[in-house]
Amino acid sequence: MTNFFTQAYKQAPWRREKRLSGAILLFVLLGAVVSLLYLFVINQKAAAGISIQLLETERRRAVRSIADLRTDLAFITSASQMRARAEEMGFQPMNPEDALYIVIPGYHGRQADIPVEIRPQAEIRNPADNESYHDSLWDWLQTRIESLQKVTK
Numbered sequence: 001m002t003n004f005f006t007q008a009y010k011q012a013p014w015r016r017e018k019r020l021s022g023a024i025l026l027f028v029l030l031g032a033v034v035s036l037l038y039l040f041v042i043n044q045k046a047a048a049g050i051s052i053q054l055l056e057t058e059r060r061r062a063v064r065s066i067a068d069l070r071t072d073l074a075f076i077t078s079a080s081q082m083r084a085r086a087e088e089m090g091f092q093p094m095n096p097e098d099a100l101y102i103v104i105p106g107y108h109g110r111q112a113d114i115p116v117e118i119r120p121q122a123e124i125r126n127p128a129d130n131e132s133y134h135d136s137l138w139d140w141l142q143t144r145i146e147s148l149q150k151v152t153k
Contacts (some may be wrong), residue, residue, distance in 0.1 A: 075081060135143075
C-alpha cells in the first residue's frame with residue numbers, strides 16, 4: 001500500500017525537468033535583470049561624469065575669459081593710457097592754482113558711514129583684571145584639596 005501512494009504521488013520525469021529548467025531560467029532572467037540594472041546605473045554615472053567634465057571645462061574657459069577682460073580693463077584704465085586718450089580728446093593737465101572751487105551752502109560733504117557702535121572706554125574690561133586669574137596654580141590646587149577634605153569630613 002505504501003508503494004502505491006509513492007507511485008501515485010511520484011512526479012513524472014518530464015515535470016521534474018520542467019521545474020528544474022524553470023528554476024534555472026528564473027535565475028538566468030534574474031541575473032539578466034540585475035546586470036541590465038547595473039549597466040543602466042553605470043551608464044548614468046558615465047554620462048554625469050562627462051557632463052561634469054564639460055561643465056568644468058566651460059567654467060575654466062569662463063574664468064580665463066574674465067581674467068583676460070580684467071587685464072584689458074586694467075590696461076585701458078592705466079594712468080598712461082588715460083592720459084593719452086585725454087590728450088587725444090583735447091584735454092590738458094590742469095594747474096591747481098587755476099582751479100575754481102564753488103562753495104554750496106547746506107552741503108557738508110559726504111559723511112562716513114560707521115556701522116559699528118563705538119563703546120565707551122569704561123565698558124572695555126581687561127581679562128587680566130579678573131580676580132580668579134591672580135591665583136597661581138599651586139594656590140588653586142591647595143584650595144581644591146582643602147574643599148575636598150572639608151566635604152569628606
